[in-house]
Amino acid sequence: MSVRSPAVRLLRISLAVLAVAAVGSGTAASWPDRLSAAAPPPAAAPVAPAATWGVAGPLPETTLGLPDAGVAATILELAWRDAEAAPGVWNETYFVALRAQLASLRAAGIEVVLNTGMHEPPAWALAQPGARYVDQAGRASGDQAGLNLVWNQALRPQAAGYLAKVFQELGTGFTYVRVGGGELGELTYPRTSGAADSYWAFDPAAAAADPVLGWRPGLPSPSGQAETFLTWYFSALANFQNWQIDTVRRYFAGPIAVLYPDVGVDAAEIRAAVSEGLAGSSPAEVTRRIQAGQNHDLLIGVLADPDVVAWCTWANNIDAASSVAEPARRKGIAVVGENSGDDTTLADLEALAENQRTFGLRLVIWVRYGNLVAGAPDATLADFTRISAR
Numbered sequence: 071m072s073v074r075s076p077a078v079r080l081l082r083i084s085l086a087v088l089a090v091a092a093v094g095s096g097t098a099a100s101w102p103d104r105l106s107a108a109a110p111p112p113a114a115a116p117v118a119p120a121a122t123w124g125v126a127g128p129l130p131e132t133t134l135g136l137p138d139a140g141v142a143a144t145i146l147e148l149a150w151r152d153a154e155a156a157p158g159v160w161n162e163t164y165f166v167a168l169r170a171q172l173a174s175l176r177a178a179g180i181e182v183v184l185n186t187g188m189h190e191p192p193a194w195a196l197a198q199p200g201a202r203y204v205d206q207a208g209r210a211s212g213d214q215a216g217l218n219l220v221w222n223q224a225l226r227p228q229a230a231g232y233l234a235k236v237f238q239e240l241g242t243g244f245t246y247v248r249v250g251g252g253e254l255g256e257l258t259y260p261r262t263s264g265a266a267d268s269y270w271a272f273d274p275a276a277a278a279a280d281p282v283l284g285w286r287p288g289l290p291s292p293s294g295q296a297e298t299f300l301t302w303y304f305s306a307l308a309n310f311q312n313w314q315i316d317t318v319r320r321y322f323a324g325p326i327a328v329l330y331p332d333v334g335v336d337a338a339e340i341r342a343a344v345s346e347g348l349a350g351s352s353p354a355e356v357t358r359r360i361q362a363g364q365n366h367d368l369l370i371g372v373l374a375d376p377d378v379v380a381w382c383t384w385a386n387n388i389d390a391a392s393s394v395a396e397p398a399r400r401k402g403i404a405v406v407g408e409n410s411g412d413d414t415t416l417a418d419l420e421a422l423a424e425n426q427r428t429f430g431l432r433l434v435i436w437v438r439y440g441n442l443v444a445g446a447p448d449a450t451l452a453d454f455t456r457i458s459a460r
Contacts, residue, residue: 214260
């Protein structure tokens, strides 16, 4: 689920959805040419499918009454740090409790979405050499950023071993399995570590692959270093995305949901950042969306698995919903989503329902079930029941 920091909440800005930025590894066209490609013609508004409505916990001990309130789905939240106390040392009591929780939810007829918790690694994993992202000033990422699995691929087998254990213990009977691997479980580079201008590609593993070794964001870019760097930076996150999907697919045959954070960057914003040498001063860099890798057009565009869905983590915000739903529409994949976790008023609930209809979200999750129970000034459980029944 998504809880926005004050810095990230600066993203409440209105963005136009522009042409797809083709920032793959190819170099056939120049950067301006790739960014100025004509946008595809608008498609007819989708016919909104019937949506499944759910909530994220913590849930009450007794879940049998939840369907009567309109709750048809929930998220089973895991944390890697709670499961593996030391390499290969598993907390079996933890898995026993998770299986009991699953049984209770299924007895109530509630669909379960699995959040693997890979983004919350154990302390022993974060203490390994190269386990943290490093920016151009040598600043290391905090615990909340998770393991440096984008660049340090030698760590990926550890994460894959954890995922294998999860499916071994809990089975595969989930409606969706969520992947992302970064802060809050979303597909992102660090967002709250470092400084406003931090680009997270300067640890030893990243340096070994750096196509402009010795160049740093903010330096002059007379030979297109900024373009080359950013293309590589975005593409590495796309590689991590697809590795996660491939790893989960070894065990799970159903829909895999990739969590895309907040509002994606558009072509004009990318162009502006590159023109300033990635100095951290362009609008999309001030909100850290470029540094976080939020190129939803690219990330969704390179999806190869036919049964992946795009999960919008701020679906009550129309700009965020559009920045995920539009590239998903072009890709021909389904969209699901949740409110941000900070936005829990009745107006936010109404906005979530409106965006569900506009963009055809098949699943909507209301984060903060406890706020519904507590009521005003937040939306109430009665509000949720009424709106989810529309």
